Amino acid sequence: TAPNYRSLAGGVVSSGASCFYFGGITANNAVQLYKDMNAANPDMKLFGPDGVGDADFTENLTPGIEKQLYVTLPTLPPEQYPPAGQEVFKEIRKAKGGSDPDERHPAGDRERRRQR
Numbered sequence: 001t002a003p004n005y006r007s008l009a010g011g012v013v014s015s016g017a018s019c020f021y022f023g024g025i026t027a028n029n030a031v032q033l034y035k036d037m038n039a040a041n042p043d044m045k046l047f048g049p050d051g052v053g054d055a056d057f058t059e060n061l062t063p064g065i066e067k068q069l070y071v072t073l074p075t076l077p078p079e080q081y082p083p084a085g086q087e088v089f090k091e092i093r094k095a096k097g098g099s100d101p102d103e104r105h106p107a108g109d110r111e112r113r114r115q116r
C-alpha cells in the first residue's frame with residue numbers, strides 16, 4: 001500500500017487513456033487510488049469491481065469521484081429476487097435479528113440517503 005498514487009495517476013493520464021479500471025478491493029487503499037486518479041483527470045471515467053462495492057469505499061468518496069464512478073456489482077435488492085430467493089432473505093434476516101443481508105451494499109446506502 002502506497003501513501004498516494006499521484007505518479008501512477010499521472011502516467012495513466014499522460015498515456016491518453018479515457019478511463020481507468022481497478023481490479024482490487026477496498027482494503028488495497030482503493031479510496032486513495034481513486035482520489036488520485038480523479039485529481040489527475042476529473043473527467044476520466046473510473047471503473048471498479050464488486051471488491052470496491054462496499055460502504056467503506058463509497059462513504060469515503062468525493063462527489064467528483066461519485067460522478068465519474070461505475071462499479072460492477074451484480075446484486076439485486078431483496079424484493080427483486082424470485083420466491084426462492086425471498087425465502088433465503090427471510091432466513092438471513094431472522095439470523096441477523098431482522099436486518100437485511102445487503103445492508104452495506106453501496107447502491108442501497110445511496111438509495112437510503114436519497115430517501116431521507
